Amino acid sequence: MLIETPSRLHLTLIDLNGSIGRVDGGVGLTIQKPQLIIEAESENEGFKIKFEESNLSQKLMDDYKDKINNSALKMSEFLNIDSGFRFKVKKTYPAHSGLGSGTQLSLAVAKLILKLHDKDMNAPQIAKIVGRGGTSGIGVRAFDYGGFIIDGGHNLSEKPDFLPSSASNASPAPLIAKYNFPEEWDIIMAIPNVPAGASGQKEINIFQEHCPIPIEEVQKLSHVLLMKMMPAVVEKDIHSFGWAVNKIQDIGFKKIELDFQDPIINEIIENMRSEGAAGVGMSSFGPTVYAITDNNTKNISKAAQNTMKDVGGKVIITKAQNNGVKLK
Numbered sequence: 001m002l003i004e005t006p007s008r009l010h011l012t013l014i015d016l017n018g019s020i021g022r023v024d025g026g027v028g029l030t031i032q033k034p035q036l037i038i039e040a041e042s043e044n045e046g047f048k049i050k051f052e053e054s055n056l057s058q059k060l061m062d063d064y065k066d067k068i069n070n071s072a073l074k075m076s077e078f079l080n081i082d083s084g085f086r087f088k089v090k091k092t093y094p095a096h097s098g099l100g101s102g103t104q105l106s107l108a109v110a111k112l113i114l115k116l117h118d119k120d121m122n123a124p125q126i127a128k129i130v131g132r133g134g135t136s137g138i139g140v141r142a143f144d145y146g147g148f149i150i151d152g153g154h155n156l157s158e159k160p161d162f163l164p165s166s167a168s169n170a171s172p173a174p175l176i177a178k179y180n181f182p183e184e185w186d187i188i189m190a191i192p193n194v195p196a197g198a199s200g201q202k203e204i205n206i207f208q209e210h211c212p213i214p215i216e217e218v219q220k221l222s223h224v225l226l227m228k229m230m231p232a233v234v235e236k237d238i239h240s241f242g243w244a245v246n247k248i249q250d251i252g253f254k255k256i257e258l259d260f261q262d263p264i265i266n267e268i269i270e271n272m273r274s275e276g277a278a279g280v281g282m283s284s285f286g287p288t289v290y291a292i293t294d295n296n297t298k299n300i301s302k303a304a305q306n307t308m309k310d311v312g313g314k315v316i317i318t319k320a321q322n323n324g325v326k327l328k
Contacts, residue, residue, distance in 0.1 A: 025153035028138030034093035103139035134168025181320035242278025
């Protein structure tokens, strides 16, 4: 059994104020590359993990092994099975880079175990078992549906605190909008070799120190999303969509996320915009920067690569993916 998952860009969290009874909410976009591809088969006992790609760092392999073991153990316990599994990781993408690898990996492993035992669940059910999606529901919904996604956050009765997904036990947020994203638009990602803005305890501290966000910021962001970004996707208006992407970098929690980045992140954003990208922003807590364009892709990519010449990094040109995982 083999599974192929997309990756996702997390454009912004919506409401980290909570004054009307809900927190979080998120906007995201499912993308074709990079992909996670894993093959699994039953084993007598234990979890065996093999990586097919060469030159993977030990840190990445250890991170993947921890998540695979954790997800496999939780799903096996939930199903009350004692058999083992052999996992062959055929394709990876970076952890803690703003692309949602942790959620996709955890869900993929659990989904494979379900299928090998002739069972099935949707992504939110799986996420609750393996402990993903406690703040943003974007990665969970990307796994099932793909496309451009907006989730509705959490009721304060379920999640009374401002916390990242890694520290939250809340259920995945409800899907409130899903649209096909124009596949004729190019998505250019620049991933510099610098640390992510925050993860682990540092990320928890940032949430607790900077929230609640002023309600005026939440209102301003909601206006941009509802009256600019969402209609732009439906009408395939790249200029309005790009304007919205640029605008949200200066509003609410996204502005705070950017404040914690290496200075090169803002340099990449400015240089990709200068080369004509309709919109440029940072995914999640970084360091991935994404640009949306329908022309000049080569020059925008070159600008990103040139900006990263001193630190190194990767440029990926991809498209939106308007469907979820593939099982073979």
